[in-house]
Amino acid sequence: ATEAPDATDGPAAVxxxxxxxxxDFGFNPAENGFNFPNYGxxxxxxxxxxxxxxxxxxxxxxxxxxxxxxxxxxxxxQWMEQINGDMAGGRCEGxxxxxxxxxxxQVSSSDFGGSVASDLDVNDEALxxxxxxxxxxxxVDPTASSVVRGTPTEIMETVxxxxxxxxxxTIGIYNENGEGHAITPFGVEDKGDGLYAxxxxxxxxxxxxxxxxxxxxxxxxxxxxxxxxxxESDVWSGNADSATLDLTPxxxxxxxxxxxx
Numbered sequence: 001a002t003e004a005p006d007a008t009d010g011p012a013a014v015x016x017x018x019x020x021x022x023x024d025f026g027f028n029p030a031e032n033g034f035n036f037p038n039y040g041x042x043x044x045x046x047x048x049x050x051x052x053x054x055x056x057x058x059x060x061x062x063x064x065x066x067x068x069x070x071x072x073x074x075x076x077x078q079w080m081e082q083i084n085g086d087m088a089g090g091r092c093e094g095x096x097x098x099x100x101x102x103x104x105x106q107v108s109s110s111d112f113g114g115s116v117a118s119d120l121d122v123n124d125e126a127l128x129x130x131x132x133x134x135x136x137x138x139x140v141d142p143t144a145s146s147v148v149r150g151t152p153t154e155i156m157e158t159v160x161x162x163x164x165x166x167x168x169x170t171i172g173i174y175n176e177n178g179e180g181h182a183i184t185p186f187g188v189e190d191k192g193d194g195l196y197a198x199x200x201x202x203x204x205x206x207x208x209x210x211x212x213x214x215x216x217x218x219x220x221x222x223x224x225x226x227x228x229x230x231x232e233s234d235v236w237s238g239n240a241d242s243a244t245l246d247l248t249p250x251x252x253x254x255x256x257x258x259x260x261x
Contacts, residue, residue: 018192023160027186029201032103036122037229038203040090047084047132057259075261090228094135095203096170096182137253146252151240152221159185169247175236
């Protein structure tokens with residue numbers, strides 16, 4: 001994993017007043033987020049298929065190719081079933097990534113029947129498979145080894161460097177039980193007295209602007225969420241030592257991934 005860029009000046013170096021949005025990526029959760037909540041095994045959904053594995057790792061996952069029809073090798077089949085099973089707790093990573101990539105134009109929402117992500121239907125099998133594909137990238141390199149770690153203020157500084165024609169990130173947050181959730185950052189607001197909010201699209205809460213609070217005075221963070229909408233929300237928190245906030249760069253997900261089996 002890489003370190004966040006040095007943030008020696010800190011967020012306080014930005015001249016702003018309480019209520020000022022000091023960074024705005026332009027993403028709007030009501031339009032650019034999905035209109036349905038993060039889902040696990042609460043709905044019947046299609047996840048990875050042989051087509052997604054071939055897209056991720058190449059033809060090596062196929063024991064036989066008949067035209068475009070790939071018959072997976074036994075290890076590939078086993079890995080796919082394991083990853084699909086891991087999605088039972090929620091598709092947050094895939095939804096956080098795909099909504100961001102549709103906003104930047106790296107994936108076309110029109111391929112799934114809408115002009116923006118909020119137009120799309122959760123029951124569309126092609127969309128479910130696409131969400132599963134981007135969810136799975138977190139489990140393999142180079143995506144997994146490209147995760148950016150840093151203190152809460154360093155994470156916030158890096159978010160402010162996102163560019164629609166350059167690098168973008170999803171945020172990973174973790175609670176004291178080691179459970180994780182993925183959200184999509186799109187802005188930073190000055191809350192006054194050294195407190196800032198990273199504005200995020202949280203796929204557990206369709207259409208809402210959510211706030212991940214960063215306190216620059218003690219370099220801590222707090223956020224109210226849950227691992228999926230079926231679980232009651234709770235306040236998650238951390239600090240510079242807890243290593244419970246990280247960023248995954250979108251660029252690492254775009255390459256052919258390293259086959260782990």
